[in-house]
Amino acid sequence: MIQNGQLISLLEKSFSFWDKISDLEKAALMDNISDIRYEKGTCLSGSDDSCAGVFLIRSGTLRVYMLSEDGKDLTLFRLNPGEICILSASCVLKLIRFEVLIEAETECRILVANANFFSDLAARNVWVENFSYKVAAERFSDVMEAIQRIFFLSVDKRLANFLLEEIERNNTNVVPVTHEQIARYIGSAREVVSRTLKSFYVLGAVELSRGGIKIVDKKLLQSMSK
C-alpha cells in the first residue's frame, strides 16, 4: 500500500486543483482512491457504465485504443507513469460522447479514483471540472497526432517510426513483437507489415527472426522514417 504522505505529495503534483478543494474534500478524495496492481494484458475500461475511474499511473504503460465490430484495432495513444487517464471515467465529462478501450500493456501500478466520487466533485467545483477537461484536451492532441500518423504517413514510414520508437523506449536494438501486433499498433494489416519488413530486410535495415525484429542499420531506418 502507498503511504499517506506519499499519496498526498503525488496528488498535489498530479491534480492541479488540489489547492482549490477543501481539506474535507481532500480527505474524502484520498478515501476514494485505491492503489491497484494490474497484470499485463488486463482490460481496464469499464463495463456497461464506462466509468471505471480516474487513473493516475504510478508504473507501467496503458494502451488506449478502439476496436471495430470486425476486430480492427486502432491504437490512439499510450499513457506512462505520472500521466492521468480521464477517458476511463467518461461519466465525469458529460461532453465526451465516445468510449475507448484501455489495456495494461505492461504490468501496471495505478491509483484509481472512484468515478462517481470524482464526478460529484467536478460537478461542485469548476476547478476540478476544468482540470478534467484539460486532461481530455491533451488526449485530444494525442489522438490528432495518431490520425496524422495513420492517415498521412505511408506504411513504410509508420513502420520505420514504430521500430525506432520501440528501440528508443526499451533501449535495445531488438523489437520482440509479432507482425500481427505491429499491424495493430500502426493501424495496418499483418500481410502488409510482413511485406514491408521484408523490404526493410532486403535493404539491410533489419534482420528478422522468430524472436522479433533486430535493427541492424538505425541510420538507414531513420532516413526511411522521413
Next chain:
Amino acid sequence: MIQNGQLISLLEKSFSFWDKISDLEKAALMDNISDIRYEKGTCLSGSDDSCAGVFLIRSGTLRVYMLSEDGKDLTLFRLNPGEICILSASCVLKLIRFEVLIEAETECRILVANANFFSDLAARNVWVENFSYKVAAERFSDVMEAIQRIFFLSVDKRLANFLLEEIERNNTNVVPVTHEQIARYIGSAREVVSRTLKSFYVLGAVELSRGGIKIVDKKLLQSMSK
C-alpha cells in the same frame, strides 16, 4: 451590423460563462466581437499564429479538416449555426497542440471574438477557460466519430451514409457534388468513389449525371448504410 440587444441575447445563450464575468468584461467582450460575412470557400484558419478568433456561427456551415503534405484531405467535422468554433483560437487552449484547417463550406455569417482578448479573459477567469475546454471536448467527440466512420466502415457504407446525410441536410434527393469532393468528405480516393457509385447505380439505388447524384431508392441506400 448586428444590434446590441440581439448580440447580448446571442452571447448570453451561447457563452455559458456569461453570468460569471463582470459587466466591464461583458462590455469589453462585445467590443472585441466582429460580425463578419465570409464567401463560400474562404479559408478561415489563421496564418502563422493560428489564432484567428473564437467563432460563433450565425448562418452557414464551416468544414474543419486536415490536409497532408501531398494534398490528402480529411474532413473532421462540420459546424452549423449556433455552434462555436474554438479550434480556430488554439492560443486560448494551451493544451491543444495541433492545428486544423477551417473553410466556409457555404456563405457564412460569423461573430468573431478576438483571440487575444478571449485568451486573456480565459487566463483570468476559470469559467471562461472551462467553457473553452468543454467546447473542445465536444469537438473531440466529433473527431472520434469521424475516426470510427473512416477507419471502421467500409467505403460503400461511408458513401451510403454520406449521400443519406446530404439529402437529409439539404432536403432534396439530388446531391450536387463531384466524385472528387465526395472522396474528400469520406476520406477515400476519387476512383474508389466512382467505382462504388457505379455499383450503387447497378443496384438501382442512384442515378448518375453531370449535375450530381440522384437518390432513387432511399430505402435501399439505408439498408446499404448499415
